Amino acid sequence: xxxxxxxxxxxxxxxxxxxxxxxxxxxxxxxxxxxxxxxxxxxxxxxxxxxxxxxxxxxxxxxxxxxxxxxxxxxxxxxxxxxxxxxxxxxxxxxxxxxxxxxxxxxxxxxxxxxxxxxxxxxxxxxxxxxxxxxxxxxxxxxxxxxxxxxxxxxxxxxxxxxxxxxxxxxxxxxxxxxxxxxxxxxxxxxxxxx
Amino acid sequence: xxxxxxxxxxxxxxxxxxxxxxxxxxxxxxxxxxxxxxxxxxxxxxxxxxxxxxxxxxxxxxxxxxxxxxxxxxxxxxxxxxxxxxxxxxxxxxxxxxxxxxxxxxxxxxxxxxxxxxxxxxxxxxxxxxxxxxxxxxxxxxxxxxxxxxxxxxxxxxxxxxxxxxxxxxxxxxxxxxxxxxxxxxxxxxxxxxxxxxxxxxxxxxxxxxxxxxxxxxxxxxxxxxxxxxxxxxxxxxxxxxxxxxxxxxxxxxxx
Numbered sequence: 001x002x003x004x005x006x007x008x009x010x011x012x013x014x015x016x017x018x019x020x021x022x023x024x025x026x027x028x029x030x031x032x033x034x035x036x037x038x039x040x041x042x043x044x045x046x047x048x049x050x051x052x053x054x055x056x057x058x059x060x061x062x063x064x065x066x067x068x069x070x071x072x073x074x075x076x077x078x079x080x081x082x083x084x085x086x087x088x089x090x091x092x093x094x095x096x097x098x099x100x101x102x103x104x105x106x107x108x109x110x111x112x113x114x115x116x117x118x119x120x121x122x123x124x125x126x127x128x129x130x131x132x133x134x135x136x137x138x139x140x141x142x143x144x145x146x147x148x149x150x151x152x153x154x155x156x157x158x159x160x161x162x163x164x165x166x167x168x169x170x171x172x173x174x175x176x177x178x179x180x181x182x183x184x185x186x187x188x189x190x191x192x193x194x195x
Numbered sequence: 196x197x198x199x200x201x202x203x204x205x206x207x208x209x210x211x212x213x214x215x216x217x218x219x220x221x222x223x224x225x226x227x228x229x230x231x232x233x234x235x236x237x238x239x240x241x242x243x244x245x246x247x248x249x250x251x252x253x254x255x256x257x258x259x260x261x262x263x264x265x266x267x268x269x270x271x272x273x274x275x276x277x278x279x280x281x282x283x284x285x286x287x288x289x290x291x292x293x294x295x296x297x298x299x300x301x302x303x304x305x306x307x308x309x310x311x312x313x314x315x316x317x318x319x320x321x322x323x324x325x326x327x328x329x330x331x332x333x334x335x336x337x338x339x340x341x342x343x344x345x346x347x348x349x350x351x352x353x354x355x356x357x358x359x360x361x362x363x364x365x366x367x368x369x370x371x372x373x374x375x376x377x378x379x380x381x382x383x384x385x386x387x388x389x390x391x392x393x394x395x396x397x398x399x400x401x402x403x404x405x406x407x408x409x410x411x412x413x414x415x416x417x418x419x420x421x422x423x424x425x426x427x428x429x430x431x432x433x434x435x436x437x438x439x440x441x442x443x444x445x446x447x448x449x450x451x
Contacts, residue, residue: 057303066300069260070314071286071368077317 001034002101006108019113023120024127026105031128032136033041034096038182040143042088044176048151051082052172055155056165064156079156083148090144091137131195139187143180150176201213210237212271213371213403214259219268221254228254230427231266236371241397241404241417245449246424252407253297255424256373259405260292272371290318292403293369297376299360301348307359308344311335314367334362337399338392354385358392365396372404374398378413392417411450423449 002107005026013019055078058064106120154172158164214236221229228251231298236242244252257263259270261277270277272288280288301310311331315322322330335341338358348356357377364372374393378386390413396402397417406417412434414421421438423431423446431438439450 054304061298061303062296062300063302065262066256066294066296066302068262069292069294070317071289072313072317073282168400 001038001097002030002103002105002147003108004104005029005034005101006105007111010109010112018055020123020157021127022109023105023115023123027102027124027128028132030098030101030105032132033184035138036094036136036143037180039094039097040090040140040147040180040184041177043086043093044147044180045173046083048147048172048176049091049169051151052154052158053087053165053169055079056168057155057162059073059156059158060161060164074156079136079152082106082152083145086151087141087146090147091140094140107130127139135187135191135194139184142183142187146179147176150179210239213238213273214405215269215271216255216259217269217271218276219255219258219270220266221251221258221263222266227427232424232427232429234422234429234432236403236405238403239397239401240419241393241406243414243418243421244405244407244424245409245414245421246430248409250424251427252424253375256375256405256407259373260289260294261364267402290367291369292371292373293364295357295361295364295369295372295377297379299348299356301351301356301360301363303348304347306347307335307340307351308346310348310359311363311366314363318367320337330366331362334366334382335359337365337395338362354381354388357381357385357389361389361392361396365400368400370402372400372402372437374408376407376409378408378410383412386410386413387416389413395418409449 006022009025010019010022011024013022055064058078064074064078067077102121102124105124106115106117109115109120151172154168154175158168212235214234216232216234217282219229219232220227228249231254234242244255246252254263258265259272259277261280265278273291275284275288275290277285292347301307302313305313308331311334312327315327315330331344335344338361340355340358340362343351343355348359351359361377372393377393378389381389388445390410393404393406393413394417397404404414404417408414418435420434421432422429423438425445431441431443438446441447
C-alpha cells in the first residue's frame, strides 16, 4: 500500500515541487489510518472467517459439547484464548504492515527518483510524532478484540448442520469488517476531540 | 447434598439409584419433546433407551449432563439435583460421567494421543506425564487401537473414531456412561464389536450406563433393562424378554 500510495501521489507532489514531503506524507497516512484499517480488514477476512469456521465446525460436530462434558469450560478454552490472541497480535501485525508499507514507499520513490533508505526513513520519521502513533496503535487493540469476539460468537452459536459453518464464517467476516470501520470512525472522532 | 437413595430393583434386590429422573419436561418452542419422564438408573446396570427418531432420547441424556436445561422436573445424579447445581458442582459431576457422542466428537485439530490426554490434562487432579501415558495406552489397548496413537481423526474410519471416542471417555474412569447411538452408521461386524466394548466397559469399570440405540442387535447384546419412549412419556419399561415377547405392535416393530 505504501508503494501504490507513493506511485500515485509522487507526480502531483513533483508538480508542486514538494517531492521531499513524500516520505512524511506517506508515513503519516500509513501509520494513522491505512496500516491499521487495511491490516484489520485483511485479518477480519482471514482470521475472522477462520475462527468462525473452526468454532462453527466444532459446534455442529459436537466437539464443543464434548469439551463441556469433560468439565472443560469451552468459553475459556476456545473463546478467551482466541480473543486474547487477536487483541494482542493484530497490533504487532499492524506494526509490521506499517514498516513494510514504508519500505514499499521507499521502493516506489526509487522507481523514478533516487533516494537512499537512510534519508527516506529520516524524512519519514521526522514528520511523525508520538500523537500520530498512540491513537493508531490503541485502536488496533480494539480492532483485534472485535475480530476475535465476532469470529468466536458467530462460530460458537452456529446451529443447523454443516451449512451453518459457511454461514458463520461469512457473517463473521461481514460483521467484523463493518465493526472495524465503525470502531475506526469512533476512534478518529475521539482522537479529534482530544487533539 | 441429598440423601443416598437405595431402591428395590425389579429383580427384587435393593440397588443404589445413580440417576433418578422425575417428571422431566422439555420443549423446543411449542414442540413438547419430553412430557413427563420418570426413569431410574441403578448402579452397575445397562439401561437401553429405545424409541423412534424425535422422541427425545438424545435430549434426555443431554439433560442428564446439563448440556440442555430442563423445563420442569428433576434429575438427581449421585444424589445431587442437576437443576440446582452451579457450574463448579456440575463440573464435578461431569467428571464422573462419560459421554459417547453419536458422531464421536473427536477434536479434529488434535491427534489420537492428544484427544485422549485432553480430559486428563484438564482434570483438577494433576497427573504426571508417565501416568497420562499409562492411562492413554491402557484405554487405547482396551479398544484395540494402540497403533492409531499418532493418527489424526480424519485418518480414522467411522468405527475407529467411535472406538477412540470411547477410549477418550473411559480414560477418566467414569462411573456413569451415556452412549448416544453408539452403533449408528457402522457395519454389522463393527456394531457387534462396539456392543462388545460397551459390555466390557461395564464389567471392567463397573459403570452404570444409558445406551440410546435403534440397533436391535446392540439392544440384545447390552441391555439389562429397556425403556421405550413414545410421545414424550415412558411407553414401556422392562427387561429384554418382556420386550421380545410383547404383542404390542409398537414394540414388535422394533423387535421383528
